[in-house]
Amino acid sequence: MNVEHYADAAISKIAAAIGEPARARMLYCLMDGHARTSTELSVVAEVSPATASVHLNRLRMERLVKVQAQGKHRFYSLDGLEVAGALEGLSVLAGGTRSKFVPSTPSRLRAARTCYDHLAGAVGVSLHDRFQALGWISAGAKDRAGAYELTIGGTRAFEALGIDIEMTRALRRRFACACLDWSERRPHVGGALGAAILKLALKRKWVVQDLDSRALGITNYGRREILNRFGLRV
Amino acid sequence: MNVEHYADAAISKIAAAIGEPARARMLYCLMDGHARTSTELSVVAEVSPATASVHLNRLRMERLVKVQAQGKHRFYSLDGLEVAGALEGLSVLAGGTRSKFVPSTPSRLRAARTCYDHLAGAVGVSLHDRFQALGWISAGAKDRAGAYELTIGGTRAFEALGIDIEMTRALRRRFACACLDWSERRPHVGGALGAAILKLALKRKWVVQDLDSRALGITNYGRREILNRFGLRV
DNA sequence: GGAACGATTCGTTTATGGTCAAAGTATGAA
DNA sequence: TTCATACTTTGACCATAAACGAATCGTTCC
Structure with missing residues (x-):
């Protein structure tokens, strides 16, 4: 086996991994x-699940994505900010001067949107910051990067809003974690707690869901509620 | 013809262009x-000139390199800093933390080296600045970007050093131009005059050439001469 | 246990694209 | 003009890898 150890060879392997449409x-x-799961990504990539699996395996080999098993689902995500950085470098070339991939999405996406199953966008980030400022959540132990602990006050507050914390904790997934919002470049609350918050916001009609996109519309009622309950103007 | 107009398609085409070892x-x-010329690059890429030509054409289509015809030579170079930026983004992934492409070249390269056929590196840049300060060369007309004019004093001075200016002018190539030095990020003297200066420096044994690299070694004699003649400590 | 589902592996087909020899074009030198 | 050099284009060949159906593996839920 001929081990290549020059930088150009390493670059070409990585670029080749990226350089396939799917x-x-x-x-x-x-x-x-x-x-996202491999099935979701197979839809995005417009290939069969089998093909997507092969592709994802290769991306994993090249350290471009990482995988996290969760029950019978396997969630794929970018393996680090450096990967997003490299992709952004390429997108600068791709888009000429019109780069900036995220702003190319409708601007309403920036205000509020779903991120898998929780609340993201400017609203998601604002709430995240507010929850921390109010002392409802706090950064968890060092060894569990990005995880959040719920404080006693936070538990009471979320319960008061109508979220069943005990049941949320019982779910087989991370309870609460920092999910980096690419357009905002700041974290919002992910995990089971994040999902519960989105569910609540939808149930209470603070936000309404766009059927064919991840965009969320903030209702006038929701705007008032968020201002009153969290002191946030959105 | 199916025109793809999504960013991911553009990225994949560019990444595919990069993702081929040669x-x-x-x-x-x-x-x-x-x-560099296509022949030089064919050696670097370890392919035949014909293959290199095909590759370079594709890189040109993707706006990764640009070409500048000069006599029967065609000089290829990266098409903009964004390209270098994108490549660096990839090299971060490729090399872990050991990126930083330029500093990875031996530090002696920074002192003095050849740039195609003329003198580059810190010494080349210093001389370039000194020639301007001494009033030997001056920036040319606006419409000939990067070109230099030789002053009367400069002509006398270079002639005195042993450079046949008339013959140098007769060569079918740009007489003198600013060649951007990547490691120094500042220009040095390129073109026929730059080549003549390097030739002189080699003939006078101010510098000696490393056979298998572009590095130049400055002799003690050369150090003294450059100090005496140009007032430069190198 | 077994049914249902998600995901991966295997085997085969197909096509894209890298390769170079040879011919062609363009420039410079004699 | 003629030759030499630098580079590109063309055409044919071949290897790599992308694609999917079918079979398999692993997990969850009755």
Whole structure:
């Protein structure tokens, strides 16, 4: 086996991994920072699940994506910010001066949107910051990067809003974690707690879901509620 | 013809262009910022001139390199800093943390080296600045970007050093131009005059050439001469 | 246990694209 | 003009890898 150890060879392998339409579509889709299953990505890439699996395996070999098993699902996501950085470098070339991939999405996506199953966009980030400022959540232990602990006050507050924390904790997934929002470049609340918050916001009609996109519309009622309850003007 | 107009498609085409070993070698080689002929690049890429030509044509289509015809030579160089930026983004992934392409070249390259057929590196840049300060060369007309004019004093001075200016002018190539030095990020003297200066420096044994690289060694004699003649400590 | 589902592996087909020899074009030198 | 050099284009060949159906593996839910 001929081991290549020159930088240009390493670059070419990585670029080749990106340079296949189906794989590029997957990576581009994952640039919003959240994980997706191989089936979801096969739809995005417009290939069969079998083909998507092969592609994802290759991307994993090249350290472009990482995978996290969760029950019978396997969630794929970009393996680090450097990967997003490299993709952005390429997109600068791709788009000429009109780069900036995220702003190319409708601007309403920036205000509020779903990120897999939780609340993202400017609203998601604002809430995240507010929850921290109010002392409802706090950064978890060092060894569990990005995880959040719920404080006693936070538990009471979320319960008061109508979220069943005990049941949320019982779900087989990370309870609460920092999910990096690519357009905002700042984290919002992900995990089971994030999902519960989105569910609540939808149930209470603070936001309404766009059927064929990840965009969320904030209702006037929701705007008032968020201002009153969290002191946030959105 | 199905026109793709999504960013992921554009990214994949560009990444595919980079993701071929021979092309990656060419691009990586051009990251030092100076232009090379297709023949030179065919050696770097370890393919035949014909194959190199095909590759370079594709890189040109993707706006990764640009070409500048000069007599029967065609000089290829990276098409803009964005390209170097994108390549660096990839090299971060490729090399882990050991990226930084330019500093990876031996530090002696920074002192003095050849740039195609003329003198580059810190010494080349210093001399360029000194020639301007002494009023030997001056920036040419606006419409000939990067070209230099030789002043009357400069003509006398170079003639006194032993450079046949009339003959140098007769060569079918740009007489004198600013050649951007990637490691220094500042220009040195290129063109026929630059080549004549290097030839002189080699003939007078101010510098000696490393056989298997572009590095130049400055002799003690050369150090003294450059100090005496130009007032430069190198 | 077994049914249902998600995901991966295997085997085969197909096509894209890298390769170079040879011919062609363009420029410079004698 | 003629030759030499630098480079590109063309055409034919071949290897790599992308694609999918079918079979398999692994997990969850009755």
